Amino acid sequence: MLTNGPSLPACGHRNSVVKSPLNRIPLELHTSESIYFKGMCTLAAGTRGPATSIDVAKLAGVSQSAVSRTYTKGASVGAETRARVEAAAAKLGYRPNLIARSLMTRRTNIIGLAVGGLANPFYAAIVEQLSNALQEIGYHVLLFTLTDETDSDELLQQVINLRLDALIMASVSLSSSLASSCQSNGIPVILVNRTTSADGCSSVSTDNEAGATMLAQYVIDAGHSRILYVAGTETTSTNLERERGLTSAIAARDGVAFQRIAGDYDFKTSAQEIAQLLSGSNFVPDAIFCANDFMAFAVMDALRFHHGLRVPQDISVVGFDDSGPASWLSYDLTTYSQPIPQMVEAVISILQAVAQNPDAAPQHVVISGELIIRGSCRGRGDG
Amino acid sequence: MLTNGPSLPACGHRNSVVKSPLNRIPLELHTSESIYFKGMCTLAAGTRGPATSIDVAKLAGVSQSAVSRTYTKGASVGAETRARVEAAAAKLGYRPNLIARSLMTRRTNIIGLAVGGLANPFYAAIVEQLSNALQEIGYHVLLFTLTDETDSDELLQQVINLRLDALIMASVSLSSSLASSCQSNGIPVILVNRTTSADGCSSVSTDNEAGATMLAQYVIDAGHSRILYVAGTETTSTNLERERGLTSAIAARDGVAFQRIAGDYDFKTSAQEIAQLLSGSNFVPDAIFCANDFMAFAVMDALRFHHGLRVPQDISVVGFDDSGPASWLSYDLTTYSQPIPQMVEAVISILQAVAQNPDAAPQHVVISGELIIRGSCRGRGDG
DNA sequence: AAGTCACTTGCATGCGTATGCAACACTGTG
DNA sequence: CACAGTGTTGCATACGCATGCAAGTGACTT
DSSP: OOSOSSOOOTTOOTTOOSSSOGGGSOGGGGSGGGTTGGGOSSSTTGGGSSOOHHHHHHHHTSOHHHHHHHTSTTOOOOHHHHHHHHHHHHHHTOOOOHHHHHHHHSOOOEEEEEEEOTTSHHHHHHHHHHHHHHHHTTOEEEEEEEOSSSOHHHHHHHHHHTTOSEEEEESOOOOHHHHHHHHHTTOOEEEESOOOSOTTOEEEEEOHHHHHHHHHHHHHHTTOOEEEEEEOOTTOHHHHHHHHHHHHHHHTSTTOEEEEEEOTTOHHHHHHHHHHHHHHOSOOOSEEEESSHHHHHHHHHIIIIISOOOTTTTOEEEOSBOOGGGGSTTTOOBEEBOOHHHHHHHHHHHHHHHHHOTTOOOOEEEEOOOEEOOSSSOOTTOO | OOSOSSOOOOOOOTTOOSSSOGGGSOGGGGSGGGTTGGGOSSSTTTTSSSOOHHHHHHHHTSOHHHHHHHTSTTOOOOHHHHHHHHHHHHHHTOOOOHHHHHHHHSOOOEEEEEEEOTTSHHHHHHHHHHHHHHHHTTOEEEEEEEOSSSOHHHHHHHHHHTTOSEEEEESOOOOHHHHHHHHHTTOOEEEESOOOSOTTOEEEEEOHHHHHHHHHHHHHHTTOOEEEEEEOOTTOHHHHHHHHHHHHHHHTSTTOEEEEEEOTTOHHHHHHHHHHHHHHOSOOOSEEEESSHHHHHHHHHIIIIISOOOTTTTOEEEOSBOOGGGGSTTTOOBEEBOOHHHHHHHHHHHHHHHHHOTTOOOOEEEEOOOEEOOSSSOOTTOO
16 A cells, blocks of 8 residues: 555645646745735745745845754854844744655654554553653654554554654564564664564563562462463463463462463453353362453452452452552552563663664663562462 | 754764765666665665665666656556556565655645543543544554643644644643644644634534533432532633533532532542542532543542442442543443544544645534443432 | 547656855964 | 964755656547
8 A cells, every 4th residue: 555645635735826837936936025925824934834944044144054054953053143044033933844854864753653452551651651751852753553453564664654763562563574674674673562583673571471470479379279360462472471470480389270261461351251261160260360450450340240259358360560550449459560661761772772873783671570569469468 | 942853963874885975976876786786785775775766767667757656646657657666666675755755745644643641541542543543544643742841832843843734632732822833834733622712723522511511410310419529620621611511500409519629630639639628528528520530530449448438329429531441340430421433533524624625614523422320329219 | 531638658846954065264373 | 474273154966756747659539
């Protein structure tokens, strides 16, 4: 789909007031003398839309280069010149056209941010904090929300079309074709909360396996011996690592039974699966280890309101992420934290490294979270 | 802040392998014969980064125009030509540079989306669904996350610098200076979940006043007579309208007492304010009307876990929005829905109208939500 | 057979900015 | 006073693509 985008009249040049082709509009129209031509209601820009650096140059009586240099960091401009340019710019309401600038500099200062499932408050928090941080250092953020139907590859090819400076994929897996696509086009890719076997792209993630092990040990230490794992999306690195952490902790102890159901990191799915398991009653868990908080909320609600079970008295529940609602008292969820501020910091750091040297080796940052003990899991002495 | 963006080496031309200035590189470098020059590891594009339409044209043996027309909707290209171009493009991995295209067409196909506070799941849902819809019709979404510290005007001036096709402000108020800025630059502004007195920009919102009245009547009909209003941010249109709806319903009935506290649409603030009120005990409400769901969650938690009150047996709570967690069984919140899909649809419709005719009159769409009766408020017969 | 019309194609130009180069102005040193 | 050095400025060009115009090609009508 290499089309023009939204289907709109292909005419272009919405500013051409007269019918004649643009290249016949006499150059005089560009001068400041024609400001009131046609009596348009906009500011001083006349009929030609926003003022350009040439307009400013003419008004200030300097060259276009001087205007450009005034707004280019590190360029050398005399104080006098700068003042005249700034005065003229203010009068015309001039602002540099970032699109044109990008064409020259080959840098857009736009970072792509792909995310799937903002309904999960943890992802929403990542997006918000990442976006804030990027804005703070002068980047713009182009948001890609991925759904199950969207062909993520197709969509993200646009990253290349737009020549974005980098692509951050938060909680989204990377297809190998996209990875190589970006790589061959020199667009750095940073994975957040995912890892990949594809080399060439950086990643920032939490120590999922160690965290899950720590969490599992806590659960087991509290005296639980029949643990149910509510798995996330099967193919994701987070699910694999967390499950590995859990099962290794279980394997290290005698007499702990393990069962799993598939929650797919989805609220409804988790609720349905837990209901099905409990009605089947083949396996009656005394603790439920959810691959993330979001599913834990669904599970807790199902346990309490559909099955009349008390949490944690009748059954314990733990999650992973420490997302916002985990600390809401209705859930008060024991979980393992993914420290978003640190993850954001790592992303920024990688980004800046890459910006300075596009050929820098990809980095893989693993951040340690911590066990967050709240009330959804019976503690050691509560038995 | 009209600088070059992130502070990076201002050198540019990262592709210039040799030290000589670009304009001395012989034209031959542009031809396909020089593909293997310098043995770069990228695909067939040689040393010059991504392939351009000129590269494709040379390889296909046609003019650059032909390449451009192949990827321009509505342009006329012969089947033979198109085939040759596509073959060449595939071989070179060519993708049209949208930046360059934008410079010509004066349309970026990028929509700005400003939002404040993604922690509120309702806002997160708006962003997700809006973004999905925009992507579906070929737009890109540039996300602006506003915090209390960000100077929204300063930040959003960049909308103009980037020549975005439109700006959508979701749950964010519009400063008049920004409004006029956009207007004078011909950038359409659409407010979602806010209205404004500034003319010139469109808006999409729910019938806040009517909804609040309906909700209030339901609460009163259930027998409540001491209603506490947890206000949202005082200056927002939503808060004003909802409070007006509530107080008018109260005024219409005899013997209903009213009190208010300020929650500022914030989770913690609401919890603190409710605690303070209940400990002061000047006013003991039998129902709490929260200006949005998000605060209602905080309030319910505070009531239940800090004050030992049962909801709805001891006290009723209602919210506004019908955001995701409102249907989570821990809250099971009675609320008034803001139908996001319809709001999104309205935004898209306005956008397309504006795209076809930039001078179209601004539209103000008001959408009807509906009363969502759940379990957080005592019903008529439950007394 | 000449004319008409629809469709393609290439040429040339322009979108708004950044930047290498050369020319210049000015300061301070020997 | 000549000269090197530092800082400014304008000129010209390029970034990659879209598009008006004119020229060209057939097909079809009269």
